[in-house]
Amino acid sequence: MSSPQPISLNKLSLETNDNAVSTSPTQNYLNLSHSNSNRRQSLKPVKPLKPFIKGDIKILLLENVNTTAISILEKQGYQVEFHKTSLPEDELIEKIKDVHAIGIRSKTKLTEKVLSHAKNLVVVGCFCIGTNQVDLEYAAKQGIAVFNSPFSNSRSVAELVIGEIISLARQLGDRSIEMHTGTWNKVSNKCWEIRGKTLGIIGYGHIGSQLSVMAESLGMNVLYYDVITIMALGNSKQVSSLDELLRNSDFVTCHVPATADTKNLISTPQFSIMKDGSYLINASRGTVIDIPALIKAMKSGKIAGAALDVFPHEPPKNGAGLFSNELNPWASELVSLRNIILTPHIGGSTEEAQSAIGVEVATALTKYVNEGISIGAVNFPEVSLRSLDLDQENYVRVLYIHHNVPGVLKTVNHILSNHNIEKQFSDSRGDIAYLMADISNVSTDSIESLHKELNDTPYKILIRLLY
Ligand SMILES: NC(=O)c1ccc[n+]([C@@H]2O[C@H](COP(=O)([O-])OP(=O)(O)OC[C@H]3O[C@@H](n4cnc5c(N)ncnc54)[C@H](O)[C@@H]3O)[C@@H](O)[C@H]2O)c1
Helix, strand or coil: CCCCCCCCCCCCCCCCCCCCCCCCCCHHCCCHHHHHHHHHHCCCCCCCCCCCCCCCCCCEEECCCHHHHHHHHHHCEEEEEEEECCCCCCHHHHHCCCEEEEEEEECCCEEEHHCCCCCCCCCCEECCCCCCECHHHHHCCCCCCECCCCCCCCCHHHHHHHHHHHHCCCHHHHHHHHHHHHCCCCCCCCCCCCCCCEEEEEECCHHHHHHHHHHHHHHCCCEEECCCCCCCCCCCCEEECCHHHHCCCCCECCCCCCCCCCCCCECCCHHHHHHEEEEECCCCCCEEEEECCCCCHCCCEEEEEECCCCCCCCCCCCCCCCCCCCCCCCHHHHHHCEEEEEECCCCCCHHHHHHHHHHHHHHHHHHHHCCCCCEEEEECCCCCCCCEEECCCCCCEEEEECCCHHHHHHHHHEEEEEEEEEEEEEEEECCCCEEHHHHHCCCHHHHHEEEEHHHCCHHHHHHECCC
């Protein structure tokens, strides 16, 4: 890191961006203190903070991330370099050397080798859901926070499921395939309205809860099962067991994460207690349904229809012939069933979701760079402090990422104790800990010595001072 020098005020325009990230009933409760601080920010102008280390913030955006992200980041005064594609590894290594932030999608691999060349990098933004393309552990060890966008496409998934409920109830997939092959087959037998039917939602998180509201507005009754107790929206009702949900639902839809507990969550014993002629939808993760068991249940008529958007093994790219028995041994049997809607993991694939991902990740990057707030980081302790007010002069925000070992707070607070510690928050995750503190009565001259003292501590991974 180059030697610290004060920079002139107003060099960067660091406005706070008010674009909110999406929330669910659970998130609202969990992030109460954070949302309170957001509300406070919207009522009162906050003090923009400047980095103590001189120089413009440089951001490298790869893989054609959404234009919403570019405009948010440029509005902050950052130097943004944008590329439509990913870069070959040697070029990536060259470019990553002096950037402070990098924005990628799924094709750019940020391995230990690549990240080890990043000298100024403080944050990575994955403009997508997954973060497997980044060596998260190595990044955390270097003090680099990684953000993604897990919830920007919740609405898109919920809308797809609503479409599927009606399509399955009316056998739309079969009628459409018949018409495409010249067959006129006007039937009403076993075709239903969804009004008055019961939808059972497994997993009442971001997607499940959105779906609940929409399904009720279409006249459905909603039951849900979740491993945690969650406040019901509308007239929906939480049930205490999965069996109770399965026994009482006409349509069952899964919205749980892929965990050891959710592997084959719906298998032969669960199909056996579902209502005769009920329907199953899965747009969560491919491991949640035991697909051979579903095939049997559909062949026997127990299950009248199903919609699957996710599969245990999915092709890595688009192309004809890729959804085959080589990939999943039951593929040809599955595609031969009637009233089954199969889609290539498109639940969250909408223009709106892409632009929301751009906003969500760019906002998270901005909050981290400008204020040190790490709420939503996937590899890092999540820490937040409320913003400083405009009239708070001679304040410095200390961002100290360190090894999670005994004695750190004593040492750091001894260094900070020459000033007034107005507020402080610290949290750890594994070997990494992160302390944020706002200190007052700091003259511009003393910032440099403060920086040096903190920088010299043996536990330090990365420090930033904002003022
Ligand atoms: N098809 C797509 O394109 C697409 C897009 C986005 C998300 N997803 C997937 O949808 C799923 C749900 O996403 P979300 O954003 O609503 O997640 P979320 O984390 O907001 O909600 C998941 C809910 O499931 C609950 N849960 C966990 N284990 C459970 C269990 N064993 N039984 C019952 N409930 C359980 C959790 O308590 C939580 O309330 C995830 O698997 C996600 O990867 C798919």
